[in-house]
Amino acid sequence: MRLTKFTDLALRSVMRLAVMRDGDAPLTTREVADAMGVPYTHAAKAVTRLQHLGVVEARRGRGGGLALTALGRRASVGWLVRELEGDVEVVGCDDDPPCPLRAACRLRGALRAAQEAFYAALDPLTVTDLVASPTGPVLVGLMNRPPA
Numbered sequence: 001m002r003l004t005k006f007t008d009l010a011l012r013s014v015m016r017l018a019v020m021r022d023g024d025a026p027l028t029t030r031e032v033a034d035a036m037g038v039p040y041t042h043a044a045k046a047v048t049r050l051q052h053l054g055v056v057e058a059r060r061g062r063g064g065g066l067a068l069t070a071l072g073r074r075a076s077v078g079w080l081v082r083e084l085e086g087d088v089e090v091v092g093c094d095d096d097p098p099c100p101l102r103a104a105c106r107l108r109g110a111l112r113a114a115q116e117a118f119y120a121a122l123d124p125l126t127v128t129d130l131v132a133s134p135t136g137p138v139l140v141g142l143m144n145r146p147p148a
């Protein structure tokens, strides 16, 4: 199973925000885009989706910027990935044209079960878990590196 680039970018953005400490200057969407090496518009779409999910909040005005919400810190990674990916099967049984086997296909059921097992493996993890050592310190180090 392969996640969309959108989901991966959203997860990376969440991880970046999760390593911010008290006293750090809030990040802007532009800084998130630059840190991830992606176009601003891609980062903006991911941030907007994360805001709609209640995972990220944007504070306006002087000293404003992006921050993880309390929900964002304790959110299950399985829940987050499900929300970002949407209710999409791993194969296009109902595409146009639909697969003629779809009404009686054992493979379809097996793939659904495998997909659910994939999400279930992510369910016990929180966003905070994702940035525990060694990931968090490495992530902070990468972000603090001066531009080449």
Ligand code: SF4
Residues within 6 Å of the ligand: 091, 092, 093, 099, 100, 101, 102, 103, 105, 106, 107, 108, 111
């Ligand atoms: S063979 Fe089964 S799993 Fe594959 S597209 Fe057809 S219905 Fe879906």
